[in-house]
Amino acid sequence: MENGKIYVIGLGPGGRAQMTERAVRALEKCGCIAGYGLYLELIAGLIEGKERIETGMTREIDRCKAARDAALSGKTVALVSSGDAGVYGMAGPLLEVSAGYEIDIEIIPGITAACSGGALLGSPLTCDFACVSLSGLLTPWEVIERRLRGAAAGDFAIALYNPASKKRTDALPRACAILLETLPPETVCGLVRSIGREGESRALTTLGELAAQPCDMLTTVFIGNSATRVIDGWMVTPRGYRGV
Amino acid sequence: MENGKIYVIGLGPGGRAQMTERAVRALEKCGCIAGYGLYLELIAGLIEGKERIETGMTREIDRCKAARDAALSGKTVALVSSGDAGVYGMAGPLLEVSAGYEIDIEIIPGITAACSGGALLGSPLTCDFACVSLSGLLTPWEVIERRLRGAAAGDFAIALYNPASKKRTDALPRACAILLETLPPETVCGLVRSIGREGESRALTTLGELAAQPCDMLTTVFIGNSATRVIDGWMVTPRGYRGV
DSSP states (O other): OOOOEEEEEBBBOOOOOOOSSHHHHHHHHHSEEEEHHHHHHEEEEEGGTTTEEEOOTTTTHHHHHHOOOOOOTEEEEEEEEOOSSSSSHHHHHHHHTTTTSSOOOEEOOOOOHHHHHHHHHTTTTSSSSSEEOTTTTSSSSHHHHHHHHHHHTTTOOOEESSSOOOOOSSSHHHHHHHHHHTSTTEEEEEEEESSSSSSSSEEEEHHHHHTTOOOTEEEEEOOOOOOOEEEETTOEEEESSSSS | OOEEEEEEEOBBBSSSGSSHHHHHHHHHHSEEEEEHHHHHHTTTGGSSSEEEEEETTOOOHHHHHHHHHHHHHTTTEEEEESSSSSSSSSSSHHHHHHHHSSHHHHHHHHOOOHHHHHHHHEETTSSOOEEEOOTTTTHHHHHHHHHHHHHTTTEEEEEEEEOSSOOHHHHHHHHHHHHHSOOOOEEEEEESSSSSSEEEEEEEEEHHHTTTTTOOOTTTEEOOHHHHHHEEEEOOOSSSSSSS
């Protein structure tokens, strides 16, 4: 029997309107859909009647192996991530667990939260920027700390993914304390929540006030660079570097 | 007369299939389209018969002002960027030139080259990453150098935008020399060209060999972090941090 194919698909932030046509067409080709239940709900209309491989939020490796094995049995499989498939997504782990197997893999990008959340706030990432996840589940805190220091040293605008979860409420305050060692407390910051979904919200603040903002696993946090400012309620990082 | 509205739209890397449904629908609402000629060609079928505001590649501020003035005259305007509207795109400059005017602005994100190029190579940006533009047109080289050093210090995977142009061929070799001060020459690197368009190509290399690779204004360069490796021809940054 010939092996099937796996499409690793980035869904973008919300439902169908935020997906590319390429992603929608790939989903249509697949008889078997693997993904976290919450994300599958967002695209329920597109995958009605298809076989589903669902696993819990933190069982990504199991999900990748199940997708790989389904492809090895000849199926055409969609492995879906919210946002982009490559940014804190399923493309990396799928390629790791598929090493040495002869499976046709196609990765279809989607809009990551740095871009979708940035658009809600204005243009916080106009120039050079860094994305850092504050989840310590897979990355030791020393590495996260090194990343934050490197981003601050480079005067990058920063998008913080996974700033908090139910169990993990101290990550954002710790990150703020590290950044405040070198960045001024008046640095412009923004938060977005539930991008492209029901209850979408946004807020502007400063680095000095950021640690006190309400924040959960659906929040993405933006920290401006030294030139970022607020214009008519938008968070804007200028394109050029004036006065440097 | 009431003011019109401006949609700032990220087109993603290529033609219609790489755009979101939201972006396509917004374009349909607009009678007037402002953008760089090359990008307008990619969406020619979607904007047939509409008024066009075209300016050269480096006349972005003029284009933003023309879009603003068209909206002030009551028109519904699309201001388009390739990739994402907020990453080296038109959202920032448009918000700057529209400061104080009462214009309804909606920013519609698109897939930036870090994501679309990453998907072609595999998953180079699975974990924390930084985007740095090597164009010195708007950013002094000292700032670019500071960003590169910060990214290397943080062990970020890096996506380099604008690594070269016809006139500017020394930027990538200079960037490589800076990174090689701290990163090993065997660091996994990748290049993608003309993502999602005719002549799309990809190549894998190492940081030690990167400066010698052919590279132009349509190229995006990826530099792995200390854990990035090649798996079955894909450039893969593992999700977790093993052995740190």
